[in-house]
Amino acid sequence: MKIDGSVAVVTGAGSGIGRSIAAALASAGASVVAGDIDGATAAETAAQIGGVAVAADAATTEGIATLLAAARQAYGPVDIFVANAGITGQLGLGDDEAAWDRIIDINLRAHIRAAKAVVPQWLERGGGHFVAVASAAGLLTQLGAAPYSVTKHAAVGFAEWLAIRYGDQGIGVSCVCPMGVDTAMLRAMSDSPDGDMRMAGAAVTSSGSVVAPETVAACVVRAIIDGTFLVLPHPDVLTMYRQKGADYERWIAGMRRYQRSLQ
Numbered sequence: 169m170k171i172d173g174s175v176a177v178v179t180g181a182g183s184g185i186g187r188s189i190a191a192a193l194a195s196a197g198a199s200v201v202a203g204d205i206d207g208a209t210a211a212e213t214a215a216q217i218g219g220v221a222v223a224a225d226a227a228t229t230e231g232i233a234t235l236l237a238a239a240r241q242a243y244g245p246v247d248i249f250v251a252n253a254g255i256t257g258q259l260g261l262g263d264d265e266a267a268w269d270r271i272i273d274i275n276l277r278a279h280i281r282a283a284k285a286v287v288p289q290w291l292e293r294g295g296g297h298f299v300a301v302a303s304a305a306g307l308l309t310q311l312g313a314a315p316y317s318v319t320k321h322a323a324v325g326f327a328e329w330l331a332i333r334y335g336d337q338g339i340g341v342s343c344v345c346p347m348g349v350d351t352a353m354l355r356a357m358s359d360s361p362d363g364d365m366r367m368a369g370a371a372v373t374s375s376g377s378v379v380a381p382e383t384v385a386a387c388v389v390r391a392i393i394d395g396t397f398l399v400l401p402h403p404d405v406l407t408m409y410r411q412k413g414a415d416y417e418r419w420i421a422g423m424r425r426y427q428r429s430l431q
């Protein structure tokens with residue numbers, strides 16, 4: 169897909185990966201709406217890239233409608249939607265049902281609700297590109313945090329379905345699955361006073377290199393241009409994923425050993 173001259177919406181664009189993707193798309197010639205539940209950080213991103221800032225909760229249908237309306241008013245119909253907003257959620261099994269609902273809403277239903285809003289428009293117009301920012305945890309797992317692992321697996325599954333269902337109708341889908349990225353989210357995990365949270369952070373940082381958000385953003389831009397589905401800023405994740413599929417029992421046993429070493 170051609171990015172130059174396109175209109176893009178990026179959720180969770182107030183910081184981290186989202187801000188870097190918004191900047192990379194703008195540099196490639198897109199008109200960008202930077203959405204974030206924190207309007208102040210969205211405004212900072214928009215000021216940096218020359219885009220439009222929108223304070224909206226991308227986990228809700230109302231928030232998505234607000235983002236799309238702002239894009240139409242400022243630039244025209246949306247060509248690229250980047251579902252990037254995400255949270256880590258609770259540790260373990262997640263004792264709080266409301267917290268489970270919230271992470272499912274943000275990490276999964278936000279993608280579903282966005283797709284329901286943009287796909288019909290793209291079918292009428294003959295094209296569009298949906299970027300689902302998931303995680304390597306969606307292909308492998310996240311030690312210490314069931315809610316994060318489960319929702320990222322589901323996000324990958326939804327992106328797969330979209331790509332299969334609409335790929336022959338001009339709609340591109342990219343699923344981004346990074347491992348360690350130098351963001352406030354990862355730093356908060358690593359510096360947490362909670363031992364289990366630190367273990368979850370260590371599971372990420374000790375499994376491979378920690379890359380800059382700009383590295384992820386560059387991979388996203390290339391994937392949109394090339395029409396690539398699986399985006400792996402950490403190429404080693406593909407090897408791990410293949411090992412998992414080749415011998416599931418051995419992989420689970422290995423992950424248990426890895427967990428014990430971190431504990």
